[in-house]
Amino acid sequence: MKEPIIDLKSDKEVVMAAVSKSGSALQHASEELKADKKVVMAAVSNNGYALKYASKDLKSDKEVAIAAVSNNGSVLEYITSPKEIPSQKGEHY
Numbered sequence: 099m100k101e102p103i104i105d106l107k108s109d110k111e112v113v114m115a116a117v118s119k120s121g122s123a124l125q126h127a128s129e130e131l132k133a134d135k136k137v138v139m140a141a142v143s144n145n146g147y148a149l150k151y152a153s154k155d156l157k158s159d160k161e162v163a164i165a166a167v168s169n170n171g172s173v174l175e176y177i178t179s180p181k182e183i184p185s186q187k188g189e190h191y
Contacts, residue, residue, distance in 0.1 A: 113137055121145025121169075124152065132156075139165055145171030154178060 121144035144167035
């Protein structure tokens, strides 16, 4: 009987071990894990350029951006602006 094939690119434990040693390994992770903040934080803390492979939402996350540029300031080009929130005219806070 054959063993079931396990997609190790989707295994969080395996990917965390990989990105902790080499942040650029994030490029090989599943799309789901590229959108996992804990995984992306580990990757960009090791190698700021790993931000290039993070999900669109995490590229605009302030905490992730700070971790990435703290590791390598040149990664500013990969940071995206968060979606602008339409202002509510007439409302005052």
